[in-house]
Each structure stands twice: as structure tokens, then as C-alpha cells.
Amino acid sequence: MIEIKNVSKWYGPVQVLQNCSTTVQKGEVVVVCGPSGSGKSTLIKTVNGLETIQGGTILVEGLDVHSPKTKLPALRAKVGMVFQHFELFPHLSVTENLVIAQVKVLGRSAVDAEQRGLRMLERVGLMQHRHKYPGQLSGGQQQRVAIARALSMDPVVMLFDEPTSALDPEMVGEVLDVMVRLAKEGMTMMVVTHEMGFARKVADRVIFMDVGGRILADCAKDEFFSPSSARHPRTKDFLDRIL
């Protein structure tokens, strides 16, 4: 589903991704973790073309993300993304937030878009809030709307960039629950998170990135968490600090 091959990226003189390679199979859930500044956000943003790259290639369902021929709006519809800050349109109601990109990017009729959007809203358990504005919802609810909005586009992959790290602690669970359900339903997901409980529950693989934008570990979940595995000391340090 996703093939990341030898990807490098610089901001000016600073290299933030160094020859990163990995693949994500259909239905796989891959958790990306690592210290702040290690390039996790940059890496997943390159997957839907929000960031350019200077070396390597990224294919999503065979489509070359960084080829000038690739139409970015179509690609971004295939690749749903949920950010740390929910980025809903504050002046639009929940329903309008769900509808707008489906109409503008996919050319759906307003009626179809609303039907699809409300079905996704139901999936995240927020049907009763459809007429509200983002500012009238809690952070956790806004993030669930953001997930529903991404799902409304029928993505083949969902990318999450620390979706719970801006939330008050009591709201983290409701967002993770929605993500766990998505994972169990077979959605292909790449998730930047420090929620190792989530990783243990649903990840198939864990990627660990280190400062300088290198992938230091990329292995099956059980291997990543296994105390007996010959883990890289940096990975062990990181886990010791956050667990």
C-alpha cells in the first residue's frame, strides 16, 4: 500500500530524513515513535505530499507521490490525515466540515456527501452533534470529527500525527478507542504516537526514529516490546523514559 524507498529530506543545510525506507501492507497498522525532532511528522507528511523530498521515492498504491504528474488533491483524498491540532473549519458546522472536501475534491453532490459524512459521524459516535460548531465541542470530540472527515473521503490509508497529544488526558481514551476500532476493521494506518498502549493493542509493526531522521528500528510489535530482543540502546532509552 505504501512503499517508502531511500527517502531523504533537507531543510536548508539540515538533513531531517536520512535514507528512510519502509513499507506498509494493506490492512497493516504501523506505529512511528521516537524523540521530538526525529522527523516523524516530516516522514508522514511526505507520504501525502505535504512535504517535498530531495531523494528517494514514495509510492501509495503504486502512485508516485512526488512525481510532478501526480495530482495532489486526488492523492490526498486517498491518503487521509489527522493532525495533532484538529484543523476543523471553525466557521462551519460539523456537517459542513464533513461535506466540503467531498464536494470540492471528489465532486460528490451535496446530498451524497452529507449522507456519507453523517455515516462516518455515526461511526465515531457524534451524530447528535452534527449541527454544532467545532468551538462547541470538546477537544476529543473535535478530533473524532476530524477522523470522520478524513474517513468521508474513502481513504485507502489513514495517517495520524500525534492525534492525542494536544488533548486533555481525560479525552485521550475516546480518540484512541475510535482508532482502535478503525484498526480492527482493517484500515491501513500509519500512526505517529507515544501511546504505547495503543501500539501494544493494535500495531503490527513499530518504527523507531532517532534524531537526524534515521529509522533505527522497524520490526514486529512483539519484537519491539520484547525485553529480551537485542534492541538498539537508543530505543531502549526511549521506551524506558515513556513507559
Ligand code: ADP
Ligand atoms: P518530530 O515530528 O519527530 O518531532 P519533525 O518532523 O517535526 O520531528 O522535525 C524534524 C526536524 O526538522 C526537526 O529538527 C525540526 O526542527 C526540523 N523542521 C521541521 N519543520 C521544519 C521547517 N519547516 N523548516 C526547518 N526545519 C524544520
Ligand code: MG
Ligand atoms: Mg511531530
